[in-house]
Every structure is written in C-alpha cells, then in structure tokens.
Amino acid sequence: MPFTLGQRWISDTESELGLGTVVAVDARMVTLLFPATGENRLYARNDSPITRVIFNPGDTITSHEGWQMTVTETHDENGLITYLGTRNDDQQDVSLREVMLDSKLVFSKPQDRLFAGQLDRMDRFALRFRARKYHSEQYRLSVSGLRGMRTNLIPHQLHIAHDVGRRHAPRVLLADEVGLGKTIEAGMIIHQQLLAGRADRVLIVVPETLQHQWLVEMLRRFNLRFALFDDERYAEAQHDSDNPFDTEQLVICSLDFVRRNKQRLERMAEAEWDLLVVDEAHHLGWSEGEPSREYQVIEQLAEQIPGVLLLTATPEQLGMESHFARLRLLDPNRFHDFARFVEEQQHFRPVANAVAMLLADKPISREEMNLLNDLVGEQDIEPLLQVANSQHESKLDARQQLITMLLDRHGTSRVLFRNTRGGVKGFPKRELHQIRLPLPTQYQTAIKVSGIMGSRKSPDERARDMLYPEQIYQEFEGESGTWWNFDPRVEWLMGYLTSNRDEKVLVICAKAATALQLEQVLREREGIRAAVFHEGLSIIERDRAAAYFASEEEGAQVLLCSEIGSEGRNFQFASRLVMFDLPFNPDLLEQRIGRLDRIGQAHDIQILVPYLEKTAQSVLVRWYHEGLDAFEHTCPTGRAIYDSVYNPLIAFLAAPESSVGLDAFIADCRKQHDALKTQLEQGRDRLLEINSNGGEKAQALADEIAAQDNNIELVNFALNLFDIVGINQEDRSDNLIVLTPSDHMLVPDFPGLPEEGCTITFDRNQALAREDAQYVTWEHPIIRNGLDLVLSGDTGTSAISLLKNKALPVGTLLVELIYVVEAQAPKHLQLTRFLPPTPIRMLIDRQGTNLATKVEFESFNRQLNAVNRHNGSKLVNALQQDVHAILKLSEEPAAAEARKIIDSARQEASEKLGAELERMEALKMVNPNIRQDEIDALESNRQQIMVSLNEAGWRLDALRLIVVTHQ
Ligand SMILES: Nc1ncnc2c1ncn2[C@@H]1O[C@H](COP(=O)(O)OP(=O)(O)OP(=O)(O)O)[C@@H](O)[C@H]1O
Numbered sequence: 001m002p003f004t005l006g007q008r009w010i011s012d013t014e015s016e017l018g019l020g021t022v023v024a025v026d027a028r029m030v031t032l033l034f035p036a037t038g039e040n041r042l043y044a045r046n047d048s049p050i051t052r053v054i055f056n057p058g059d060t061i062t063s064h065e066g067w068q069m070t071v072t073e074t075h076d077e078n079g080l081i082t083y084l085g086t087r088n089d090d091q092q093d094v095s096l097r098e099v100m101l102d103s104k105l106v107f108s109k110p111q112d113r114l115f116a117g118q119l120d121r122m123d124r125f126a127l128r129f130r131a132r133k134y135h136s137e138q139y140r141l142s143v144s145g146l147r148g149m150r151t152n153l154i155p156h157q158l159h160i161a162h163d164v165g166r167r168h169a170p171r172v173l174l175a176d177e178v179g180l181g182k183t184i185e186a187g188m189i190i191h192q193q194l195l196a197g198r199a200d201r202v203l204i205v206v207p208e209t210l211q212h213q214w215l216v217e218m219l220r221r222f223n224l225r226f227a228l229f230d231d232e233r234y235a236e237a238q239h240d241s242d243n244p245f246d247t248e249q250l251v252i253c254s255l256d257f258v259r260r261n262k263q264r265l266e267r268m269a270e271a272e273w274d275l276l277v278v279d280e281a282h283h284l285g286w287s288e289g290e291p292s293r294e295y296q297v298i299e300q301l302a303e304q305i306p307g308v309l310l311l312t313a314t315p316e317q318l319g320m321e322s323h324f325a326r327l328r329l330l331d332p333n334r335f336h337d338f339a340r341f342v343e344e345q346q347h348f349r350p351v352a353n354a355v356a357m358l359l360a361d362k363p364i365s366r367e368e369m370n371l372l373n374d375l376v377g378e379q380d381i382e383p384l385l386q387v388a389n390s391q392h393e394s395k396l397d398a399r400q401q402l403i404t405m406l407l408d409r410h411g412t413s414r415v416l417f418r419n420t421r422g423g424v425k426g427f428p429k430r431e432l433h434q435i436r437l438p439l440p441t442q443y444q445t446a447i448k449v450s451g452i453m454g455s456r457k458s459p460d461e462r463a464r465d466m467l468y469p470e471q472i473y474q475e476f477e478g479e480s481g482t483w484w485n486f487d488p489r490v491e492w493l494m495g496y497l498t499s500n501r502d503e504k505v506l507v508i509c510a511k512a513a514t515a516l517q518l519e520q521v522l523r524e525r526e527g528i529r530a531a532v533f534h535e536g537l538s539i540i541e542r543d544r545a546a547a548y549f550a551s552e553e554e555g556a557q558v559l560l561c562s563e564i565g566s567e568g569r570n571f572q573f574a575s576r577l578v579m580f581d582l583p584f585n586p587d588l589l590e591q592r593i594g595r596l597d598r599i600g601q602a603h604d605i606q607i608l609v610p611y612l613e614k615t616a617q618s619v620l621v622r623w624y625h626e627g628l629d630a631f632e633h634t635c636p637t638g639r640a641i642y643d644s645v646y647n648p649l650i651a652f653l654a655a656p657e658s659s660v661g662l663d664a665f666i667a668d669c670r671k672q673h674d675a676l677k678t679q680l681e682q683g684r685d686r687l688l689e690i691n692s693n694g695g696e697k698a699q700a701l702a703d704e705i706a707a708q709d710n711n712i713e714l715v716n717f718a719l720n721l722f723d724i725v726g727i728n729q730e731d732r733s734d735n736l737i738v739l740t741p742s743d744h745m746l747v748p749d750f751p752g753l754p755e756e757g758c759t760i761t762f763d764r765n766q767a768l769a770r771e772d773a774q775y776v777t778w779e780h781p782i783i784r785n786g787l788d789l790v791l792s793g794d795t796g797t798s799a800i801s802l803l804k805n806k807a808l809p810v811g812t813l814l815v816e817l818i819y820v821v822e823a824q825a826p827k828h829l830q831l832t833r834f835l836p837p838t839p840i841r842m843l844i845d846r847q848g849t850n851l852a853t854k855v856e857f858e859s860f861n862r863q864l865n866a867v868n869r870h871n872g873s874k875l876v877n878a879l880q881q882d883v884h885a886i887l888k889l890s891e892e893p894a895a896a897e898a899r900k901i902i903d904s905a906r907q908e909a910s911e912k913l914g915a916e917l918e919r920m921e922a923l924k925m926v927n928p929n930i931r932q933d934e935i936d937a938l939e940s941n942r943q944q945i946m947v948s949l950n951e952a953g954w955r956l957d958a959l960r961l962i963v964v965t966h967q
Pocket residue numbers: 150151152153154157176177178179180181182183184185312313567568569570594598599600
C-alpha cells in the first residue's frame with residue numbers, strides 16, 4: 001500500500017481509536033498516530049487491518065476546529081487529499097487538507113462504514129436485525145411492563161396494574177384487603193409507568209418500619225433500585241445539589257421523615273416527582289377542620305405531584321370521614337362535599353343490581369332496559385342493548401361493555417380498587433382455637449383493688465385497663481410483679497411451643513413490655529429461641545429480628561411481636577398465630593391475622609387465643625368471633641358495628657365479671673353484621689369487587705403473559721447477545737445459567753451485570769423459588785441495556801457474507817438492507833405505542849428486485865458463510881460501484897414501505913386517541929370523577945402525537961453484502 005505522511009487511515013479492528021494519521025513510514029512498517037486517544041500503532045506496510053479514508057463529494061466532514069463542510073470536490077496531490085466545498089454554518093467556500101480533519105471519526109451511515117472497511121462479524125449483523133425486530137415488537141404489546149416482574153401471575157393484581165399503569169398521571173386508592181398484594185400492585189404500576197416513560201421520578205412514603213421491606217421488594221421483584229432517604233442521606237445529598245431530592249430519581253422515605261421538617265418538605269414538594277406512593281394511608285387521619293399533620297404534608301405533596309397512589313387495607317378505618325378525605329387527596333374536584341359523598345354511598349344498590357343482572361346472562365326486560373338507559377345517561381346504548389339481549393355471538397361482549405359503562409359512571413370506581421378474599425378465592429382457611437384459662441387469684445385481687453382505687457375513671461379507661469390484667473397487677477407490685485410466674489397463659493404458651501418445636505409461631509401481644517417479658521421467660525425456662533419485634537427497636541434491629549424468625553435453619557421458632565411493630569410485614573411462611581391478648585378494635589385484629597393470611601400462605605392458618613375467664617378478653621373473644629365472625633373470615637362490617645355499639649361494648653369490657661345481657665348483645669351484633677354484610681355484598685362492595693378483580697378479562701391477561709413466559713426467541717437472543725458482548729455463560733442444572741464478565745468485553749462495565757457475575761434464569765417458577773437468581777425477561781435491565789447497546793452504537797451495521805449456491809451464477813450480488821422508520825418525540829408522549837422504531841428489511845439484487853418477502857431472514861442467514869476481514873475488504877472495494885447502484889435502487893421502494901407504516905400509525909393514533917377522548921368527555925357529563933386536567937392532557941398529547949407522526953422519517957440502519965460462490 002502506498003503511504004504518505006499526513007494521510008488519514010482507520011483501524012479495521014479498533015475503530016474506537018478514531019481517525020489515524022501517518023506519522024512515520026519505513027521500508028516495512030508504517031506508524032499511525034490516533035490523536036483522539038493519543039495512541040500510536042505500528043503496522044506492517046503490506047496486509048495490515050487498516051483502511052484508507054477518503055470522503056466523496058456530497059459527504060459532510062468535520063474539521064479539527066469543529067466546523068462542518070459539505071464536500072463538492074477532492075484534490076489528490078502526491079497521495080494527500082484536499083477537500084473543497086462549502087461550510088455548513090456560513091456557506092463560505094472552503095478547502096480542508098485531510099490532516100486537518102477531526103480525529104474523532106464517526107461514520108453516521110452504514111454504507112460509509114462498509115466502504116471504510118469497518119466490517120462486522122456476520123452474527124453481529126443478525127443480532128442487530130433481531131434486536132431491531134424485538135425492540136419494535138415490544139412496544140406493540142399491551143402487556144408491556146407487566147411481564148418482567150418476579151411474581152406469580154395473579155389476575156386481580158394484573159387487572160389493577162394494567163388498568164392503572166397505563167393511565168396518564170394515575171391517582172387511585174389501592175385498598176385490597178390485608179395481604180392481597182397492594183405493594184405488588186403498586187410496584188407493577190410504577191414499573192409500567194417507568195418503562196413506558198410516563199414517569200421518571202417516583203417518591204414512595206411509607207411507615208419507617210416498612211422502608212426496608214419496600215426497598216427489597218422493589219429491587220427483588222421489579223429490578224427497581226430505590227434510594228432510601230433519611231436524615232443522614234439528606235444531609236449528604238445537600239452537598240451535591242441545591243435540592244437534595246434531585247440527586248435521585250427513585251426515592252423511598254418515611255412519613256415521619258416527611259413530616260418532621262418543614263423546609264425539607266418544601267424541597268421535596270419542589271422536586272418534580274411524577275408519581276407519589278403512600279403506603280398505610282390510614283395513618284392520614286382527617287376530620288373536618290382538623291386534619292392531622294400527616295394528612296397535611298401528604299396533601300401538600302399531592303397538590304404538586306401529578307400521579308398519586310394511596311395504599312391502605314382498611315379504607316374506612318378511622319371512619320367514613322377519613323376515607324372521604326383520602327379520596328379528596330386524589331381528586332379534590334370530585335370529592336368536595338362530605339355530606340353528598342355519604343348520601344351517594346347509600347345509592348349503589350340499583351347499579352349493583354343492574355350489573356348483577358347483566359352478569360347473570362338472563363334476558364333483559366323492558367323495565368331493566370329503561371333502568372340501564374337511565375343509569376348510563378348521555379350515550380345511546382340502544383344498539384348495545386339489542387345485541388346484549390340477542391343470541392348474537394358478541395352478546396357477552398356487549399354485556400361487558402354495558403357493565404364497563406355502568407362502572408365508569410358510578411361511584412368511586414376509577415379511583416378506588418378493593419379486592420377481598422371472597423372475590424379472589426384460593427386462600428387457605430382460618431381456624432380459631434379458643435383456650436379458656438382460669439383467672440389467677442393474684443389478678444382477681446389486683447382487678448378488685450384497682451376498681452376501688454380507680455373509681456373515678458371513665459368506663460372507657462376502665463375497659464382499656466381491663467384488657468391487660470398483667471399490667472394492672474404490675475402497677476401494684478412494681479418491679480417485683482412477676483406476673484409470668486402464675487399467669488396460666490404463659491404456662492400454656494410454653495407447653496404449646498415445646499410440643500410444636502418444628503413449627504414457626506408468631507405471637508402477638510398489644511404491648512411491647514409483654515413481648516419482652518415473654519421472651520425472657522421462654523428463653524430462661526425452656527430454651528426456646530424467640531425473636532422480639534416492637535416499636536422500641538431500631539429499624540435495623542427489627543429487620544434483623546424478622547430475618548432471624550424467617551431463617552429456616554438456626555432461626556427463631558417464635559417471633560414475639562407488639563401490636564404496631566408488625567404492620568405490613570410478611571410472615572406467611574408461618575401458619576400459627578397466637579394472640580396472647582386481643583386488640584381493641586376489629587381493624588387491628590385483621591391486621592394481626594393479615595401477617596400470615598397473605599398471598600403465598602400454603603397452609604390453613606391456626607389462630608390460637610388463650611384467654612382468662614371473666615376478663616375483658618373473654619368478652620372480646622366472644623364478640624369478635626360470635627358477634628362479628630372476625631377470626632375465621634375478614635370482617636368488612638367491623639368498623640361500622642364497632643362505632644355503632646361502642647358504648648354497650650365498653651360497658652361489658654369494663655365490667656366483665658357480670659355477663660348479664662352479654663348473650664343478647666352479641667346476638668344483636670351478629671344480626672347487624674349479617675344484615676350489613678348482605679347489604680354491602682349487594683351494593684357498593686359488589687360494584688367495587690366487579691371493578692377491582694377484573695373477572696374473565698383479568699384471567700385472560702394472566703394467560704396472555706403466561707404464554708409469553710419461556711419465550712424461546714428471548715432465550716436465543718439473550719444467549720447470542722451475551723456471546724457478542726463477551727459475557728461468559730455457564731449452564732447449571734434447573735434452568736440456571738451463571739454469567740460472568742470475560743476479559744474481552746465489548747464494553748468494560750456491562751450495565752446490569754455485576755463485576756462478580758450473577759445467576760440468571762428464564763423460568764418464572766425457578767425465579768420465584770430461587771431469589772438469588774435474576775429473572776431475565778425482555779424487561780430485565782440486562783436485556784434492555786443490551787438492546788440499547790446494540791442499537792445505539794454501530795454494532796452489526798455493515799457486514800459481508802458468502803452464499804454457496806450452485807443454482808446461482810458465481811459472483812451474484814445481493815444487498816440486504818435494514819431501514820428503520822422512526823419519529824422523534826418527548827418520552828412522555830409515548831409515540832412508540834403507535835410508531836416504535838420499525839425495521840424494514842429488503843433483499844435487493846442488481847436488477848433492483850426485492851426478494852425479502854420470499855427469502856425469510858433466519859433461514860437465509862443459516863445458509864450464509866463468513867468471509868475473513870481481508871477478503872471481505874477486497875470484495876467490498878471491488879463491488880463498490882454495484883453497491884452504490886443497488887442502494888439507489890432501494891430508495892424508492894423503501895420510501896414507499898416507510899410511508900405505508902407511517903400512514904397506518906397515523907390512522908391508529910387518530911382513531912385510538914380520538915376514541916379515548918370522546919369516551920372521557922362523555923363520561924365527564926355523568927361522572928364528576930373524571931378530572932378536567934386528564935382530558936386536557938389527553939387532548940394536548942393527541943395534538944403533539946399527530947404533529948410528531950407527521951414528521952416521522954426513515955434511514956438506513958444496517959446493510960450486508962451477499963456474494964454467491966461455488967466453493
Ligand atoms: N403476585 C405475587 N407473587 C408472589 N408473591 C406475592 C404476589 N403478590 C403478593 N405477594 C406476596 O404476598 C405478600 C403480601 O403482599 P403485599 O405486601 O403486597 O400485600 P399488602 O396488600 O400490601 O399487605 P398489607 O395490607 O399487609 O400491607 C407479600 O409477601 C408479597 O411478596
């Protein structure tokens with residue numbers, strides 16, 4: 001090769017070095033300096049992997065000073081090129097000697113790479129095409145964002161996540177019963193919103209005790225890495241940014257952290273979050289004119305942040321007012337008048353009846369049709385009613401549409417979701433075991449004395465005292481009041497634990513002191529390993545105690561918990577619950593049982609209640625069980641009955657020794673319970689349930705996602721990707737693969753792959769069983785980053801292959817071209833719903849015939865052979881003119897194809913967005929639940945999307961030459 005000092009060359013194997021300059025030449029060797037990286041390379045003069053770079057008229061080039069010019073002519077003077085042309089910025093005529101070219105060379109077009117000898121391995125070309133294909137397909141799936149989490153596919157959760165996750169700035173109350181998976185639903189919603197670009201910044205506010213559990217669940221189940229903000233972290237972040245909350249996109253903090261400091265709260269409110277999640281939202285107490293501080297701080301945030309998810313298992317805890325107030329946080333326009341809200345709550349019966357009638361699949365009478373017409377309001381539903389009442393094959397669809405309309409138009413359905421065990425099914429049984437024990441004389445005396453001394457106490461105070469006789473006793477005896485020496489519940493507990501040594505047992509008592517004393521007794525007397533869990537412990541100590549209890553080997557047999565310490569915790573690996581005493585209200589009782597009665601509980605739950613006769617506890621156990629049926633079933637009526645019978649209940653608790661009238665009181669409560677339950681089941685709760693569990697649609701969603709599990713294309717793609725990136729793969733049994741970085745990685749730190757490597761599986765069940773393994777799906781960061789890596793760089797954009805085929809003349813040339821159609825738009829518009837970057841594959845011969853539809857990619861690819869780089873370069877040089885001609889021939893058909901794709905995207909967007917808007921506007925006439933800003937956002941999105949689609953374009957993304965041989 002003729003070399004001259006100052007010429008520009010590029011390395012075929014290390015294109016990242018940029019453009020090299022010849023700085024020394026001798027008889028055998030040539031030295032190139034690569035100014036972009038400051039490195040020198042020595043090459044043999046003949047047969048080195050370097051290619052001369054000469055640009056052609058029409059190309060845009062960049063000078064070392066940064067300005068650009070379009071080349072009109074080239075001059076060759078003794079082997080050195082001077083480019084003549086016009087500057088792009090000021091249109092001046094200029095000349096640029098090649099030595100003055102910018103050394104950071106990037107070939108923007110695949111054909112430039114090809115002609116500069118930058119040939120990729122054939123498998124990289126294939127990987128790029130597949131990446132393009134999958135990448136574009138992902139956007140079209142309605143279940144995008146719901147496939148990648150490490151969870152069982154539980155229909156009611158998927159239904160809620162699917163419905164809410166696709167909304168613009170969703171504001172909802174997730175109020176499933178305890179343990180049905182609200183955290184998981186919230187995680188799925190967050191995941192979808194992030195993946196789709198609807199949200200980038202998420203703030204989660206939880207009770208301090210649940211911070212770590214949330215952190216772990218988000219990472220383990222959704223691959224979402226949240227940062228925990230506490231005082232210390234906040235102080236650190238103050239050094240890095242004016243607003244410390246700007247230093248992270250995904251933040252978890254405690255309600256207490258938010259509440260404590262006014263200035264900090266202000267910073268937080270200014271931090272432009274897209275989504276706020278508040279767990280255990282029943283802590284946000286409110287009454288007219290007297291909102292709690294907790295309520296106010298969340299209100300301040302909810303005013304600033306577009307999306308809000310509130311989570312609570314007991315939406316009506318603390319009464320109807322607080323429930324209303326939480327709905328008001330979500331939509332102050334709709335929920336502005338408490339009295340009206342209460343009134344509305346009474347009138348769901350006709351709607352529920354109509355829904356039940358439609359579900360029952362019986363003929364619809366004229367009268368019922370009139371009712372439906374009234375309830376639906378504005379819209380003409382006559383045609384739908386006709387179909388719904390016929391034997392037409394879409395009859396069920398029509399009924400479903402009518403139900404959706406009813407739900408859309410009435411009550412809280414778009415804002416509130418509540419699933420119950422009754423509606424979800426498949427939960428284990430709960431069995432109550434009452435253990436009646438005699439009241440020791442020590443307690444009898446203490447109770448009597450305290451009664452005399454505390455005669456001025458209110459019945460309420462007296463009742464609360466009476467619940468815990470051990471405390472009454474200790475008040476008199478002080479430090480020496482060793483109640484555990486004679487309290488028969490202690491003896492019973494030790495007996496139970498020692499005869500069930502292999503069982504994990506959760507023991508809950510109302511007070512931390514009781515739990516601590518019990519731990520000591522169990523340890524000292526029987527050597528029983530117990531962990532304690534109460535509000536006096538730090539969070540780390542609590543997490544440690546929970547882990548000690550969870551550990552199978554060497555773990556604690558017993559966890560002794562105080563009342564509030566266990567809120568929201570997951571202990572479903574245990575199935576035995578001892579209530580050493582009973583809590584004062586039915587919501588707390590349900591919270592206690594909810595620790596075990598959660599998704600994932602594999603056994604029937606044994607609830608053991610040792611109680612002392614003639615105490616308040618003996619009254620409570622009867623009231624809960626016989627009056628409310630609250631042990632063996634969840635009790636939706638508990639709160640209402642508790643409020644309505646509060647005074648007589650207190651009277652019985654305050655004077656438990658006399659049981660006159662107790663039987664009748666309990667029977668009366670049961671009557672109220674049964675009546676109220678039936679009413680709820682037929683009215684509001686029934687409606688809520690239908691809306692919340694999604695029925696058959698939810699099951700279909702779960703089935704659709706399951707069908708995509710174990711997708712063989714994903715496995716092939718991933719393994720190919722790992723190969724090309726240079727990740728070592730070692731197969732293990734049970735569908736597990738160990739990945740480790742190799743010495744020859746394409747990029748030094750592959751995002752998503754830890755330095756020490758990781759174990760992965762493509763199997764959902766395996767991922768659920770093996771928490772140490774990463775669950776790899778199309779949505780896993782390692783694949784998403786892999787797709788980005790391949791598609792954002794030039795991996796596989798230019799290649800050459802041989803086709804051995806005697807049926808074709810030697811030297812036949814085909815060019816395989818991958819064009820991409822794409823549009824630019826801000827991420828939140830989610831243009832990719834309608835027009836994701838879409839590949840067009842063409843296979844063109846010298847006559848310009850496109851063979852792509854006849855010759856499928858994968859099978860064709862399998863027939864091809866690789867060419868070594870040296871021969872490849874020679875072939876490319878020899879075929880340059882033909883390739884240019886074929887490229888020209890491809891332009892017209894590529895444009896026609898691209899226009900077709902863009903037109904159909906435009907049509908789809910216009911139809912879908914138009915329909916969405918119409919529906920919302922129609923709904924708004926009858927359902928004030930719909931917020932005007934939702935409609936405005938939809939309209940503005942629609943306009944922007946149509947503008948962006950009109951500006952969509954296409955470009956060549958990759959090409960491969962295929963040359964026929966006979967050897
Ligand atoms: N789809 C699922 N697959 C696997 N595990 C799940 C799934 N859904 C929920 N779980 C598990 O069930 C338990 C209860 O879920 P979660 O904590 O989300 O319920 P919750 O409704 O928030 O409960 P609480 O009312 O106590 O706060 C958790 O251990 C969770 O990991």
